[in-house]
Amino acid sequence: MITAVVLITAERGALPKLGETLAAVAGVSEVYSVTGDIDFVAIVRAREHEELADIVTRRIAQVPGVARTLTHVAFKAYSRHDLESMFAVGADKP
Numbered sequence: 163m164i165t166a167v168v169l170i171t172a173e174r175g176a177l178p179k180l181g182e183t184l185a186a187v188a189g190v191s192e193v194y195s196v197t198g199d200i201d202f203v204a205i206v207r208a209r210e211h212e213e214l215a216d217i218v219t220r221r222i223a224q225v226p227g228v229a230r231t232l233t234h235v236a237f238k239a240y241s242r243h244d245l246e247s248m249f250a251v252g253a254d255k256p
Contacts, residue, residue: 166207169233
């Protein structure tokens, strides 16, 4: 499974409804509205790179109100459980 983080900039006036529209796109597992230079972060999961390309370039980028996308493909996932256990190393020792 390929996971990508897609940073999305919205066109002016599209913010109120764009998040829900993006969340309904097939292949998009989560959408977050965020502060800063971008407006939304979408988490996309696909089986192949070709499917990922289709989700981002055809399904997301063509949604009315999407001005720009910037995609980051994940190499490795670290779960909260993994991070907690990493920081707990040696914590049992006085």
